[in-house]
Amino acid sequence: MSHLIDALVDGQPERMSARQVGEVLGVSERTVLRWLQAGDFPGIRLPGGGWMILREELRAWLHSAHNMRGKDGHQEDARE
Structure with missing residues (x-):
């Protein structure tokens, strides 16, 4: 899952x-x-009044929020 999140976030602006x-x-x-x-x-x-989101915080949030299971059926480690 990590590579999918990275592919989604890589190339986005830093802010x-x-x-x-x-x-x-x-x-x-x-x-x-x-x-x-x-x-x-x-x-x-x-x-x-606006908001700024840092790309790396978006990446970390996505890693912590995913609920995908690995090929073995177990929950994947969000930090992998």
Whole structure:
């Protein structure tokens, strides 16, 4: 699973907007904003009210959030 997450995130800007994250994840900007406001997604609140998401925090969040099972049927280690 790790290589799929890396392929999704690699090549993205180091600093991303909620809109950009939504495009990568296939969800709306509004959904990402709800996650950010609820504290369910890592982001930095900017003085003007916007949000900045760091690419590496997105990668870490995806690794920690996946629930895929390996070929042996066991839960994969999110850090692999």
